[in-house]
Amino acid sequence: MIAEYGAFALIMALVSASGLTLLPMWGSFSGNGSAMNSAKPLATALFLFAAISFGFLVAAFLQDDFSLVVVANNSNSLLPWFYKFSAVWGNHEGSMLLWVLVLCAWTFAVALFSSELPQVLYARVLSIMGLIGVGFIAFSLFTSNPFARNLPDIPADGRDLNPLLQDPGLIIHPPILYMGYVGFSVAFAFAIAALLGGRLDAAWARWSRPWTNAAWAFLTLGIMLGSWWAYYELGWGGWWFWDPVENASFMPWLAGTALVHSLAVTEKRGVFKSWTVLLAIASFSLSLLGTFLVRSGVLTSVHAFAADPERGLFILVFLLIVVGGSLVLYALRAPAVNSGIRNAWLSRETLLLFNNVVFLVATLTVLFGTLFPLLMDALGQGKYSVGPPYFNAVFVPLMALLIPIMGIGPFTRWRQDDAGRWTKYLAVSAASALAAGLALPFLGQGFNLWVALSVLLAVWIVGGLVIDLHLKKSGAQSWSLVFGRQTASYWGMVLAHFGFAMCVISVVVVTQWNVEKDLRMAPGDSAELSGYRFDFHGSGSITGANYRGDEGVFTVYYQGQRLTELRPQKRQYLASGQVMTEAAIDAGFTRDLYVALGEALGKDGAWSVRLHYKPLVRWMWIGATLMGFGAFITLADRRYRRAKAHLRQGREALTYG
Amino acid sequence: MGRLFLFVPVAIFIGLAGLLYRGLSLDPTQLPSALIDRELPEFNLRKLGTQDYIVRDNILGRVSLLNVWGTWCPTCVAEHPYLMKLAAEGVPIIGLNYKDEDTKALGWLVRLGDPYSVNITDPNGDFGLDLGVYGAPETYVIDAQGVIRYRHVGEVNQRTWSGELGQAYRELIE
Numbered sequence: 001m002i003a004e005y006g007a008f009a010l011i012m013a014l015v016s017a018s019g020l021t022l023l024p025m026w027g028s029f030s031g032n033g034s035a036m037n038s039a040k041p042l043a044t045a046l047f048l049f050a051a052i053s054f055g056f057l058v059a060a061f062l063q064d065d066f067s068l069v070v071v072a073n074n075s076n077s078l079l080p081w082f083y084k085f086s087a088v089w090g091n092h093e094g095s096m097l098l099w100v101l102v103l104c105a106w107t108f109a110v111a112l113f114s115s116e117l118p119q120v121l122y123a124r125v126l127s128i129m130g131l132i133g134v135g136f137i138a139f140s141l142f143t144s145n146p147f148a149r150n151l152p153d154i155p156a157d158g159r160d161l162n163p164l165l166q167d168p169g170l171i172i173h174p175p176i177l178y179m180g181y182v183g184f185s186v187a188f189a190f191a192i193a194a195l196l197g198g199r200l201d202a203a204w205a206r207w208s209r210p211w212t213n214a215a216w217a218f219l220t221l222g223i224m225l226g227s228w229w230a231y232y233e234l235g236w237g238g239w240w241f242w243d244p245v246e247n248a249s250f251m252p253w254l255a256g257t258a259l260v261h262s263l264a265v266t267e268k269r270g271v272f273k274s275w276t277v278l279l280a281i282a283s284f285s286l287s288l289l290g291t292f293l294v295r296s297g298v299l300t301s302v303h304a305f306a307a308d309p310e311r312g313l314f315i316l317v318f319l320l321i322v323v324g325g326s327l328v329l330y331a332l333r334a335p336a337v338n339s340g341i342r343n344a345w346l347s348r349e350t351l352l353l354f355n356n357v358v359f360l361v362a363t364l365t366v367l368f369g370t371l372f373p374l375l376m377d378a379l380g381q382g383k384y385s386v387g388p389p390y391f392n393a394v395f396v397p398l399m400a401l402l403i404p405i406m407g408i409g410p411f412t413r414w415r416q417d418d419a420g421r422w423t424k425y426l427a428v429s430a431a432s433a434l435a436a437g438l439a440l441p442f443l444g445q446g447f448n449l450w451v452a453l454s455v456l457l458a459v460w461i462v463g464g465l466v467i468d469l470h471l472k473k474s475g476a477q478s479w480s481l482v483f484g485r486q487t488a489s490y491w492g493m494v495l496a497h498f499g500f501a502m503c504v505i506s507v508v509v510v511t512q513w514n515v516e517k518d519l520r521m522a523p524g525d526s527a528e529l530s531g532y533r534f535d536f537h538g539s540g541s542i543t544g545a546n547y548r549g550d551e552g553v554f555t556v557y558y559q560g561q562r563l564t565e566l567r568p569q570k571r572q573y574l575a576s577g578q579v580m581t582e583a584a585i586d587a588g589f590t591r592d593l594y595v596a597l598g599e600a601l602g603k604d605g606a607w608s609v610r611l612h613y614k615p616l617v618r619w620m621w622i623g624a625t626l627m628g629f630g631a632f633i634t635l636a637d638r639r640y641r642r643a644k645a646h647l648r649q650g651r652e653a654l655t656y657g
Numbered sequence: 658m659g660r661l662f663l664f665v666p667v668a669i670f671i672g673l674a675g676l677l678y679r680g681l682s683l684d685p686t687q688l689p690s691a692l693i694d695r696e697l698p699e700f701n702l703r704k705l706g707t708q709d710y711i712v713r714d715n716i717l718g719r720v721s722l723l724n725v726w727g728t729w730c731p732t733c734v735a736e737h738p739y740l741m742k743l744a745a746e747g748v749p750i751i752g753l754n755y756k757d758e759d760t761k762a763l764g765w766l767v768r769l770g771d772p773y774s775v776n777i778t779d780p781n782g783d784f785g786l787d788l789g790v791y792g793a794p795e796t797y798v799i800d801a802q803g804v805i806r807y808r809h810v811g812e813v814n815q816r817t818w819s820g821e822l823g824q825a826y827r828e829l830i831e
Binding site: 274278281282285289292296312313316319320323324327328330331332334371374375377378576577578579 | 660663664666667670671673674676677678679680681683728729731734
């Protein structure tokens with residue numbers, strides 16, 4: 001009965017979402033207060049039903065209920081319980097239900113934490129969230145029902161979860177990523193509600209900012225986890241592949257990054273309104289587009305779920321309604337460009353506009369590269385694949401353009417700034433960046449132009465943050481006073497920019513200085529790599545809960561000292577017969593050592609072995625984590641809690657008429 | 658003027674939606690082989706489970722399928738019963754045991770049945786590279802002169818056999 005309860009709860013969720021879409025929206029236009037007030041209980045019901053439905057699917061997986069098609073296809077009785085749990089979202093149907101659950105959770109969170117909003121705005125925001133909910137719950141129910149049964153022939157055991165997904169990283173990566181993806185729906189709902197009301201003002205920006213920052217933080221962490229998983233699980237040490245599905249999560253991130261910055265301008269200065277609204281629509285639209293690309297099978301990808309044109313058509317129609325509708329609304333209601341205020345060339349507005357342009361161009365180039373194979377195919381020009389060379393060629397220069405501005409932005413004043421105020425500090429920053437760029441590469445493998453440039457740019461970013469603090473400490477105040485006076489938003493920004501600087505160095509250094517060797521090693525052989533010695537002692541059989549395999553034993557020495565032991569594995573999963581490479585990694589702050597077993601060669605116990613030396617690779621994930629945490633810290637900013645003080649002003653601003 | 662400008666995003670989106678709609682009816686997994694209508698590359702590979710070597714000329718003379726498979730490939734398990742059925746109907750299938758081990762491959766054939774007229778081994782994937790193999794399973798239709806006439810990526814089943822793949826084979830037979 002579990003499946004039927006789950007399906008029933010999902011139907012009830014659909015009913016709640018329909019009610020949430022219609023009732024408060026109608027109330028907001030007809031001035032019916034009780035209809036508007038129904039938003040909160042409806043949002044609560046929506047969340048509860050979605051959670052119950054999801055809970056039943058989880059129960060079906062944990063109980064090995066192979067009468068359910070998804071369970072039979074994606075789980076197995078031998079699977080450890082936590083992988084049975086994560087198998088819930090290791091497939092198309094279950095991950096759609098997770099998507100729905102996350103969307104309902106965001107809706108519920110908005111309902112809980114935004115009760116200070118003007119009534120009309122509150123009702124409309126939730127109603128739009130409800131509309132998105134209707135789309136995705138209907139998609140789940142009608143095209144990819146997770147509760148479909150395998151009757152009457154119930155399999156004795158399941159086909160097992162894809163071994164690639166049997167990994168701790170994959171337990172948390174999808175939920176966090178979806179929190180980010182779906183989280184942009186809140187910014188979207190705020191934007192549409194504001195367009196409907198015809199009032200885009202600083203208050204609107206202030207209300208959407210914390211939600212946007214939270215979504216951006218989740219998306220950053222989600223992408224970071226995905227990259228980290230690919231690195232240790234795919235067995236060849238790559239961390240980003242420009243795969244269509246990765247791009248699908250990266251495009252909303254790029255647009256979202258522009259949005260986060262643009263919202264700052266709209267909140268502080270009340271300008272860029274149309275632009276900010278457009279970015280809010282774009283960020284969520286790109287999330288939807290990503291869903292379409294992943295689920296419809298129009299592009300090939302290592303991540304793609306079972307392709308199905310019918311599902312694709314459903315999402316496409318939904319895209320047309322939501323994105324097309326919102327863009328038409330935008331065209332009709334957004335304030336026309338050139339709303340009067342001209343910015344001085346040297347002002348924080350102008351620099352943030354530059355940031356926005358760079359991120360928008362980056363988004364479009366990634367979009368173009370991702371869709372290019374589809375475009376050529378549609379035009380009958382044959383099959384193409386667009387790979388890392390294109391993306392690197394367009395993306396790296398864009399980021400290099402961005403960073404010089406990033407080193408000035410934080411301390412530039414709004415409206416108009418006078419460069420004379422900080423030119424001498426900037427000279428110091430430039431000199432130290434140059435010196436660091438020239439000197440630091442010698443700590444690694446000697447001078448390398450690209451590494452030098454990356455260090456220079458990263459130090460320049462950090463230099464900008466230091467100058468900012470220095471300027472804030474005008475006169476003889478004590479540092480503790482200066483530190484204490486800064487807002488949470490400010491520290492979040494500092495942390496995020498610092499994290500970005502770490503990523504810049506890491507990406508360049510690991511690309512330039514990665515050393516790898518593929519070689520044949522028999523027991524007793526040893527190999528040298530970047531000063532590390534790897535002794536191979538042979539391999540033995542291992543048995544896991546649901547796999548058998550071989551494990552190699554390596555001891556690593558550095559300058560004659562025994563450093564660590566590494567045990568890479570080659571596993572064969574019992575249910576599917578699939579072979580997996582489990583790399584062994586000695587992680588470090590300055591470098592990772594990475595050993596993966598290839599194939600067994602001959603009878604003397606020899607293996608083909610892949611050794612990697614990856615300098616600073618960890619900085620990428622540390623940096624991205626700092627960026628994510630930085631965005632979370634901004635949520636603690638007191639000004640988002642003072643919503644009540646602005647309430648009266650907001651009410652006046654949003655009375656409709 | 659300014660208002661008109663605001664319609665740009667929706668115009669771009671409509672173009673994009675048109676492209677996506679077109680994309681739904683295209684199949685990205687349908688990969689034309691660079692070798693279509695070209696001769697099967699020369700090879701000299703060991704026959705599975707023996708020390709005999711087989712060259713290209715040994716397998717010519719009749720229309721046949723060349724099926725790339727491996728015991729490590731889950732989809733190969735799925736398509737195996739259909740290959741058995743085709744073999745029973747008299748379709749000659751040449752197996753290319755790709756990046757696999759003899760003992761495992763022989764065990765598989767004992768367990769699941771052997772639909773292949775002959776199996777050649779490509780343990781390191783060298784011939785697969787010449788052939789442009791994208792992943793297993795793949796099935797090529799080869800005419801009596803050894804010219805590759807069709808390439809199918811993915812599972813052979815009732816649907817694909819009544820579709821283009823089977824079509825290509827049936828046309829050659831007539």
